[in-house]
Amino acid sequence: MRKKIIAGNWKMNMLPNEAIEFIQKLEPLVTDTNNEVILCVPYTDLFYALLTAQQTNIKIGAQNMHFEEKGAYTGEVSAEMLKSINVEYVIIGHSERRAYFAETDETVNKKLKSALKHELKPIVCVGETLESREAGKTQKIITTQTRLALEGINSEDVEKVIIAYEPIWAIGTGKTATAEDAEESIQAIREEIKKIYGQEISKRVIILYGGSVKSSNCKELFTMPDIDGGLVGGASLEPIEFSKIVNYEK
Numbered sequence: 001m002r003k004k005i006i007a008g009n010w011k012m013n014m015l016p017n018e019a020i021e022f023i024q025k026l027e028p029l030v031t032d033t034n035n036e037v038i039l040c041v042p043y044t045d046l047f048y049a050l051l052t053a054q055q056t057n058i059k060i061g062a063q064n065m066h067f068e069e070k071g072a073y074t075g076e077v078s079a080e081m082l083k084s085i086n087v088e089y090v091i092i093g094h095s096e097r098r099a100y101f102a103e104t105d106e107t108v109n110k111k112l113k114s115a116l117k118h119e120l121k122p123i124v125c126v127g128e129t130l131e132s133r134e135a136g137k138t139q140k141i142i143t144t145q146t147r148l149a150l151e152g153i154n155s156e157d158v159e160k161v162i163i164a165y166e167p168i169w170a171i172g173t174g175k176t177a178t179a180e181d182a183e184e185s186i187q188a189i190r191e192e193i194k195k196i197y198g199q200e201i202s203k204r205v206i207i208l209y210g211g212s213v214k215s216s217n218c219k220e221l222f223t224m225p226d227i228d229g230g231l232v233g234g235a236s237l238e239p240i241e242f243s244k245i246v247n248y249e250k
Contacts, residue, residue: 002206004222005162005229006246007038007123008236009063009091009210010045019045022239023052029243031057035229037246039236040091040123043077050086061089061123064097067110079111079118089121091231093149095168105148112149116157123162123231124149125210126189130169138167142185143192155197163189163207164231170211172233176221182209183224190226215244222248 014022019041030037040061041049049060066076082090092115093108108124115122126145128138142165150158165186167177177185186207194202209221210231221227236242 002204002228004035005038005206005208006035006242006248007040007061007089007164007208007229007231008242009040009094009231009233010042010236011063011096011233012042013237014041014045016045016048019049020052022237023049023056023058025239026243027053027056027058029239030246033057033246035246038089040089046082046087047085059088061091061121062087063091063094065090065092065111065115065120067107067114069114079114079120083118083120087120089123089162090115091123091125091164093145094125095127095166095171099168105145108145108149109151112153112161116153116160121160121162123164123208125164125166125231127166127168127171127211133167133169138185139188143188146189146192147196150193150196155201158193158197159201159204161205163193163205164210165189165207166210166231172212174212176212176217177209179217179220179224179227182221183226186224186226213245215241215248218245219248 038059038061040063053060062082065079066073092111097103112122126142128141132141170176190202193205206228208229208231209227213230213232214235
């Protein structure tokens with residue numbers, strides 16, 4: 001039985017004092033959940049979030065990392081740096097990183113390998129644009145992104161990877177894929193993993209849905225058989241709203 005994961009992606013929001021206050025408000029609201037609760041916060045919040053989340057069931061992740069160990073990469077942060085302060089999760093290849101910062105399938109693959117090397121738990125994002133969706137290319141694009149992201153990853157390590165299907169047209173737009181559409185796309189991703197690693201491993205890989213997830217639509221999404229939770233954007237910035245998503249089954 002795959003564990004449900006609810007991960008919040010704060011993007012470029014929240015100052016350290018706001019992060020501390022948020023976690024203090026969220027903690028009593030999610031203390032009884034059986035789901036994994038993750039907050040992926042800006043670099044400047046990581047230290048404060050990690051301290052505040054100690055002794056709670058809230059895990060802390062980063063939103064990005066560089067694939068190199070060290071060197072002349074001004075403004076970048078390595079997997080080893082994240083691990084050194086006990087960061088547990090990291091988002092890799094978010095569509096905003098691909099669109100605004102020229103990330104490619106190749107750099108996503110390099111980052112994934114570095115994250116696994118340093119025992120970070122990667123959340124790898126895949127998803128199609130509206131143009132691609134309207135052209136009927138959704139499954140081809142997301143399965144290709146999945147295959148290229150996982151290139152060179154062995155069967156033992158692939159089970160440590162979390163995939164997040166995020167249709168780009170649904171991120172921050174208020175539009176959401178129907179539960180049936182999201183399920184169909186995630187089934188296609190799982191089928192691609194099955195082709196590479198076999199059925200048993202494909203059954204164990206956790207695949208999330210992201211794209212305007214909120215308390216009003218999360219239950220319908222998360223109760224689909226192949227959807228293992230969500231990567232939540234805007235709705236993760238408000239403790240009560242985010243707690244309702246975490247506690248969707250109650």
